[in-house]
Amino acid sequence: MERQSVIEMWTQFLHTNNHLNKEIPYTSWYFGMEEGEADELARLVMDGKKTATSSLFILYGKENEPLPKVGEYNVITDYGGVPKAITKTIDVSIIPFKAVNSDFASKEGEGDLSLSYWRKVHTEFFTAEITELNQIFHEDMLVVCEEFQVVHK
Helix, strand or coil, rough: CCCEEEEEEHHHHHHHHHCCCCCCEEEEEEECCCCHHHHHHHHHHHHHCCCCCEEEEHHHHCCCCCCCCCCCCCEEECCCCCCCEEEEEEEEEEHHHHCCHHHHHCCCCCCCHHHHHHHHHHHHHHHHHHHHCCCCCCCCCCCEEEEEEEEEE
């Protein structure tokens, strides 16, 4: 079976939903920092178990990236760039790490879905991300909490 490209999946999505404006912007990306992690998280999205993601607010400014917005579309890929699903952002909030609750943690769909698991893996992940910026992670850091729904796979 020939692998589908991001553009082909997006075009198929637009064709299937012909009421949509053909000029709707989208982004394409994968979750995490490593191949196995990215592929597993994409699978969780496809399975409907992962309906949220989080990132450090500080990184948006450092990387000159816009914050996610409600209504945006994203083509989620595996680590190799193969598209797996298209999501639509349905909620975005910016809160301190220590204020993330168990409801949001379970929507991330990882591990045992608990807040303690979420805190452990995200402390490790965020620490690794900001170490490159010569900063130290702390629980008062702002986190961008994004919820989404799968609209195509």
